[in-house]
Amino acid sequence: xxxxxxxxxxxxxxxxxxxxxxxxxxxxxxxxxxxxxxxxxxxxxxxxxxxxxxxxxxxxxxxxxxxxxxxxxxxxxxxxxxxxxxxxxxxxxxxxxxxxxxxxxxxxxxxxxxxxxxxxxxxxxxxxxxxxxxxxxxxxxxxxxxxxxxxxxxxxxxxxxxxxxxxxxxxxxxxxxxxxxxxxxxxxxxxxxxxxxxxxxxxxxxxxxxxxxxxxxxxxxxxxxxxxxxxxxxxxxxxxxxxxxxxxxxxxxxxxxxxxxxxxxxxxxxxxxxxxxxxxxxxxxxxxxxxxxxxxxxxxxxxxxxxxxxxxxxxxxxxxxxxxxxxxxxxxxxxxxxxxxxxxxxxxxxxxxxxxxxxxxxxxxxxxxxxxxxxxxxxxxxxxxxxxxxxxxxxxxxxxxxxxxxxxxxxxxxxxxxxxxxxxxxxx
Numbered sequence: 001x002x003x004x005x006x007x008x009x010x011x012x013x014x015x016x017x018x019x020x021x022x023x024x025x026x027x028x029x030x031x032x033x034x035x036x037x038x039x040x041x042x043x044x045x046x047x048x049x050x051x052x053x054x055x056x057x058x059x060x061x062x063x064x065x066x067x068x069x070x071x072x073x074x075x076x077x078x079x080x081x082x083x084x085x086x087x088x089x090x091x092x093x094x095x096x097x098x099x100x101x102x103x104x105x106x107x108x109x110x111x112x113x114x115x116x117x118x119x120x121x122x123x124x125x126x127x128x129x130x131x132x133x134x135x136x137x138x139x140x141x142x143x144x145x146x147x148x149x150x151x152x153x154x155x156x157x158x159x160x161x162x163x164x165x166x167x168x169x170x171x172x173x174x175x176x177x178x179x180x181x182x183x184x185x186x187x188x189x190x191x192x193x194x195x196x197x198x199x200x201x202x203x204x205x206x207x208x209x210x211x212x213x214x215x216x217x218x219x220x221x222x223x224x225x226x227x228x229x230x231x232x233x234x235x236x237x238x239x240x241x242x243x244x245x246x247x248x249x250x251x252x253x254x255x256x257x258x259x260x261x262x263x264x265x266x267x268x269x270x271x272x273x274x275x276x277x278x279x280x281x282x283x284x285x286x287x288x289x290x291x292x293x294x295x296x297x298x299x300x301x302x303x304x305x306x307x308x309x310x311x312x313x314x315x316x317x318x319x320x321x322x323x324x325x326x327x328x329x330x331x332x333x334x335x336x337x338x339x340x341x342x343x344x345x346x347x348x349x350x351x352x353x354x355x356x357x358x359x360x361x362x363x364x365x366x367x368x369x370x371x372x373x374x375x376x377x378x379x380x381x382x383x384x385x386x387x388x389x390x391x392x393x394x395x396x397x398x399x400x401x402x403x404x405x406x407x408x409x410x411x412x413x414x415x416x417x418x419x420x421x422x423x424x425x426x427x428x
Contacts, residue, residue, distance in 0.1 A: 002369060006052040007039035026064055026427070031375065035418040036365040038373070044071030046383040049373060057373035058388045062381050065230050065343060068256035068311070069301060070383025076259045079297035080290050089288050096292045103299050104267055108238050109247045110226075113273035115266045116286050120229035120254030121147030123264040124196070126281040127250045128152075131194035131223045133279045134272050139191040140170050141184045144198030145427040146227050152196075158425050175203060178212045185220045194223045194250075199231055199240035201428050202338040202345055210246040223272065229254040229264070234311065234342050237302050261294035301382075308342070311380040314389050315341030318378050321393050322346065329404045334359070344378045346396075352407050359403060361420040362412055366402055370395040 011029055014021035020028035021039075032039060038051035047070055049059045062068075069076060083096070101114040117123045124146045132138055146152040154162035155170040171188065173180040175197070185192060195217040199210060217224045225248055231240035232253040241247055250268035257263055266273070266281070301307060322337045329335075334351035337344055348356045348363070360376065367374050372395045406412040413420075 002053070002055050004035070004038055004051070004053055004055075007037075008034070010052055011039050024064070025425075026375075030422065030424060033361045033364055033416075033418040033421055037368055037418075046070045046072070047381060047385065047388050055371075057368075057371050058384075058391055059373045060378050060380075060392065061373055061375055062379040063260050064255070065234070065377075065379040066255040066260045067379075067381050068234060069259045069298060069307065070381045071260075073259055073298075073301075073383075075301050076261075076294050076297045079293040080261070083289050083293035086289070088290055089285060093287050094289050094292075096289055096296065097287045100292045100296050100299075103296060104253075104265060107299060107303075108232075108251065108253075108267055109241050110249065110251050110269065111267035112270040113268070113276075115273070115276050115281055116292070117254075117264040117266070117281075117283060118262045118285060118288075118291075119147070120227075120252065120264050121149050122283070123229070123252035123254060123266045124227055125149040125151060126266045126276075126279075127225050127252050127268075128194060128196070129281065130250065130266065130268075130272060130275055130279050131225060133275050134223065135193040135221060137191055137193035137222070138169050139188050139193060141173055141181060141192055141195045141222075142170055142197070143173050143175050143181075144196075144201060144227060146196060146198075147229075156425070176206050176209055178209065178216065181213060181216060185216065185222075190221070192220065192222045194225050196225045196227060199226050199228065199244060199246070200235070200340060201230070201343075202347075204340075205244060210244050214246055214248070223249040225249065226251040228252060230256075230343060231340075233257055233299070233302060234308070235340055237299075237308060257298065258291050258295035259298045261291040263288070263291035263295050305382075307382045310382050310384075311342040314384050314386075315344060315378060315380045317389050318380075318392060319344050322396055325393070325396050325400050329400050331400060331404045334407065335400065335403065339377075342380050346374075346376045346378070348376070352410065354407055354412050355420075355423070357421040357423055358412055358416075359407065361418065362406055362416055363399060363403060365417060366399040367395055370398065 011021050022028040040052045041049045042052045043050050049057050104114050105111045128151050150162045150166045154167035171184050173184055214224045228239040228251050233256045236243040254264035319337050319341055326335045334349040336347040339345045348359050406415050
């Protein structure tokens with residue numbers, strides 16, 4: 001039986017100085033059932049992490065999909081260590097800013113010019129400001145999750161502190177439903193600056209959907225922006241836009257761009273991007289060299305080695321086997337698997353008077369006990385081995401029947417060793 005005493009003591013300490021005990025909402029205590037979960041990680045190597053109690057896990061969260069190569073990747077670490085010897089930040093730009101921008105232009109279909117930030121939210125906020133400046137309009141149509149900044153989060157249930165006027169400028173529409181987007185244009189004639197979407201998360205785009213979005217945006221004088229914070233350098237080297245063959249006007253990148261180092265990017269058409277000379281998008285650490293060195297090394301490895309192919313191969317093995325496990329358990333009414341093989345989701349639905357959160361609590365309790373670190377996603381990395389995949393699938397072979405038995409027999413509460421999770425704000 002795994003214990004989490006050090007995690008729990010550290011959480012008690014952290015809560016004295018850090019709201020929620022974490023700097024990141026999705027890593028905080030409210031996401032993990034107390035008493036059966038690791039709450040702090042001490043170190044990671046390749047596909048594995050160790051919590052502060054010494055428990056080992058195969059990691060399928062991978063820094064919220066920021067780790068595409070694996071922890072302590074030797075090529076990335078070597079590039080960062082070499083750059084440390086020159087320096088981290090300077091009083092003028094370092095040449096590596098230009099080198100990394102050129103590499104993104106080489107790899108990403110829409111990229112003609114590039115600006116760097118530190119988080120995905122930096123990049124999406126910059127893209128929205130740029131689109132507004134280019135079109136002279138203020139409203140934005142959004143589909144998917146686009147970060148914590150006011151312009152987007154004001155349109156969600158997490159809008160506390162966002163001015164009502166800002167909230168009113170952002171409008172949500174439904175993925176794979178072109179009619180929902182067309183209605184926004186009809187309801188807001190001449191007002192929408194950009195159509196902003198994740199080109200894919202859980203659901204594949206229907207044939208012709210992404211091109212129809214682009215055509216509709218351009219018909220109404222708006223720009224098309226792909227938020228490729230997750231899909232970029234994961235779905236394909238050039239992102240989802242390369243995979244699906246639809247080139248946006250602007251795209252934003254983050255997460256896997258530098259295998260976990262903090263850097264993001266706005267990239268797009270030169271006639272749009274050149275407005276960055278007037279639009280204020282500026283950071284003291286925007287040209288921080290260690291993250292840029294990591295990005296260059298990451299992109300180089302994506303070009304040299306079968307990284308993307310490996311993510312797909314291992315991810316497909318998980319998706320295909322998990323579908324069989326769910327079908328064999330006759331559980332497709334409340335369990336499922338969706339998404340791209342490189343970033344797939346084990347999905348849960350309410351069933352037999354049990355909420356998603358109750359079922360998820362039992363799922364997490366049992367997966368953690370089997371040495372799998374997950375939140376229900378399979379964020380694949382190049383370091384995941386065949387043995388890692390089999391360990392995950394064996395855990396599913398054991399845990400799925402437990403979930404089915406608990407739900408069908410009405411015994412879920414009795415099987416929990418903790419309080420169930422409370423309903424949470426879901427980004428997707």
